[in-house]
Amino acid sequence: MPIIQTPGTEEVHPDILLVNRARQGDVQAFEQLVKQYDRQVFRIAQHITQNREDAEDVVQDAFLKAYEKLEQFQGNSKFYTWLVRIAVNESLMRLRKRRTGRMVSIDEDVETEEGSMPRDLAEWRPDPEAQYGQSELAEILRKTIQGLPPGFRVVFVLRDVEGLSTEETAETLGLSVPAVKSRLLRARLQLRERLSRYFRKKDEDGVK
Amino acid sequence: MTCTEFLAELGEFLDANVSVGLRADLEEHLERCEHCVITLRTTRKTIEIYRNHEIYELPVSIRERLQAAILAKCKKGC
């Protein structure tokens, strides 16, 4: 397989090469993309749906939908970002199905001032996670992030956990860049506030 | 600069997305405000902790089952 390179531009992202091969019917190329991104898709789906079964279904449906729509993928955006957008939409659909009658939206702004002003100003322990076991820590982190409004949670997950840029996050969620920035900051501050309960220095620490 | 003004720029500061001038103002505020130092440090740590700990793991067996199901359908042309 020759390396496709447009003259005068930087190298083509390896994902694009895989996409091109998959388009020509090479299922193994698509398999590589699945193996590369299935865990991320699962995490995002789990964060949005808060339901394990749904998240597993989203992994399947998102990749199948991507495969079907591969022709429509425009090479000017990243495959990963494109895939995430499909996964976010699938996750929201599942969430709506489960919560019939209740509006589920990530684009409506959340009317809360909670967390915009830090209240807990205690210093944290130097290595705050170290005092908890692996599974205990995971439980704390899950419980804490689940308490965020969905519209904040998804912005934090895409931007800070999965590493999308602010612009990519905005594009994926159909939000403006300023809206992403404002939600991201509020999400970060709210998480910080809630984690402070677990990670703050205890009085006895100071004596040492 | 007040704490409220500092907080308004905290996101951009954490993402190293501020101009040289603004950066100097923010750093100057940090030099005399212990509260904002703590907020900055613990917020940065919050992001780091979430980034470094996988809280939703996909067990290998389920992962393999999903991969197999996806590829079987792809081979059939979906």
Ligand SMILES: [Zn+2]
């Ligand atoms: Zn301050």
